[in-house]
Amino acid sequence: MKKNRKLVILSALLTAMMLFSVACSSGDKEGNGDGSVDIGIVLPTKDEPRWVQDETRFKEALADTDYSVEILFSQGSSAKEKENVESLLTKGIKVLIICPHDGDAAAAAAEAAAAEGVKVISYDRLITGTDAVDYYVTFDSVAVGAAQGQYLIDKASGKDNPLYLYAGAATDNNAFLFFEGAWSVLQPKVKDGTFVIKNSPEAVALQDKAELTRDEMSKIIGQITTNWDFNEAKNKAESHLTAASAADKGDVYILAPNDGTARSIADTFATDSDVTSFVVTGQDAEKASIQYIIDGKQSMTVFKDVRTLVKDSIDMAVSILKGETPGTTGAYDNKNKEVPAKQTEVITVDQENVKAALIDSGYYEASEFTGLE
Numbered sequence: 001m002k003k004n005r006k007l008v009i010l011s012a013l014l015t016a017m018m019l020f021s022v023a024c025s026s027g028d029k030e031g032n033g034d035g036s037v038d039i040g041i042v043l044p045t046k047d048e049p050r051w052v053q054d055e056t057r058f059k060e061a062l063a064d065t066d067y068s069v070e071i072l073f074s075q076g077s078s079a080k081e082k083e084n085v086e087s088l089l090t091k092g093i094k095v096l097i098i099c100p101h102d103g104d105a106a107a108a109a110a111e112a113a114a115a116e117g118v119k120v121i122s123y124d125r126l127i128t129g130t131d132a133v134d135y136y137v138t139f140d141s142v143a144v145g146a147a148q149g150q151y152l153i154d155k156a157s158g159k160d161n162p163l164y165l166y167a168g169a170a171t172d173n174n175a176f177l178f179f180e181g182a183w184s185v186l187q188p189k190v191k192d193g194t195f196v197i198k199n200s201p202e203a204v205a206l207q208d209k210a211e212l213t214r215d216e217m218s219k220i221i222g223q224i225t226t227n228w229d230f231n232e233a234k235n236k237a238e239s240h241l242t243a244a245s246a247a248d249k250g251d252v253y254i255l256a257p258n259d260g261t262a263r264s265i266a267d268t269f270a271t272d273s274d275v276t277s278f279v280v281t282g283q284d285a286e287k288a289s290i291q292y293i294i295d296g297k298q299s300m301t302v303f304k305d306v307r308t309l310v311k312d313s314i315d316m317a318v319s320i321l322k323g324e325t326p327g328t329t330g331a332y333d334n335k336n337k338e339v340p341a342k343q344t345e346v347i348t349v350d351q352e353n354v355k356a357a358l359i360d361s362g363y364y365e366a367s368e369f370t371g372l373e
């Protein structure tokens with residue numbers, strides 16, 4: 001009996017230990033044992049490498065957290081975004097980290113979360129027009145645009161250099177911040193004749209104005225938006241090149257808002273025989289664009305270290321779950337309130353520093369690229 005009794009106790013112990021470990025493993029990011037989730041994360045779309053990058057970085061960062069987390073994509077739809085938030089609310093989330101597809105339209109999803117007492121952290125892009133946003137983590141988006149504009153200025157010489165402007169989606173508050181930054185450095189160079197704008201009559205009409213209102217920027221962005229869509233970027237570039245004369249081409253300068261659209265625009269300009277050379281900007285340090293930069297097919301990108309953004313948002317979420325007040329470094333006006341924010345700096349990357357900025361920093365492996373010196 002005794003022996004048997006020892007065996008019974010041993011097997012009972014083993015079962016208990018196994019039960020405990022399952023609870024723990026399922027207790028990490030994929031949901032607590034009871035299927036409830038602590039932190040919900042909603043990203044705009046899987047169709048852009050940028051946001052798949054963020055998903056990867058979130059998973060890396062959350063690998064050993066005690067909290068359960070679920071990541072959902074909105075596939076470029078505000079309706080799907082709202083659905084995602086509602087599904088996370090049914091799973092009992094206490095914190096929502098959300099990058100809105102459309103800043104204004106996402107107000108409804110944020111308000112649904114706030115109504116359940118859930119804290120809302122706007123991620124990278126700001127949710128606008130509502131009080132239901134508690135915190136914001138982002139990069140210095142105005143500095144992104146200024147870095148892109150400055151890069152074109154640094155590569156240009158003489159006068160009358162053809163300048164082609166492109167922008168992000170008007171539903172994205174960042175698109176205005178990027179353009180504001182670019183305009184702040186480019187406008188004086190348009191005014192002094194270094195550059196001549198070739199593809200936006202609205203921008204030409206406003207070229208003597210150093211600071212633009214939101215409405216004035218909307219008018220320009222309305223003409224040059226890519227909607228963050230690679231095909232739309234390609235089509236816009238094609239129509240601009242068709243409309244332009246050979247004299248409007250030659251050695252040209254292109255403000256492209258991010259890497260995905262930059263590759264499309266660059267490939268399109270590269271096929272035009274009247275374009276003898278081009279300098280084109282980018283953003284996000286996507287792998288495909290790093291290869292383009294190494295190969296000389298894209299000139300630069302603005303590196304935004306997503307590891308930092310992910311860490312800042314998780315730190316905020318964990319503070320909230322612990323009942324503490326997250327640390328912030330400033331605030332953003334979202335048209336309703338000053339949203340406490342944490343902002344991260346950005347780095348200009350081109351052939352000169354691509355290895356230092358992206359390989360030596362451990363962001364990417366050298367083996368992921370060819371031709372890297």
Ligand code: GAL
Nearest residue numbers: 050124125172174228258284
């Ligand atoms: C912006 C974001 C960029 C960019 C873009 C396209 O809001 O800050 O990094 O990639 O969206 O999705």
